[in-house]
Amino acid sequence: MTVTSAVVVPDGTLLREMLALTAQGILEPRRAGTVPLDKAAYAYRAFRAGGHRGRWVLTS
Structure with missing residues (x-):
C-alpha cells in the first residue's frame, strides 16, 4: 500500500480522549x-x- 496524501480534521473530543x-x-x-x-x-x-519511528524529545 502506498499513501499519497492524508487529511487531518481537528477533533477536540477525540484529542481529549x-x-x-x-x-x-x-x-x-x-x-x-x-x-x-x-x-x-x-x-x-x-x-x-530517516529510519526512526516516533519523535525526538529534547530535554533541558
Missing part, C-alpha cells in the same frame, strides 16, 4: 529518542537520515 488515555498510561507516544537540548543537532541529523 487520547490525552486521558495517555495520562492513564494506556496510550504511549512513540519516541525515536530523547536527547539533551545541546544535542539537538544530533537529533535533527538522525531525523533527516
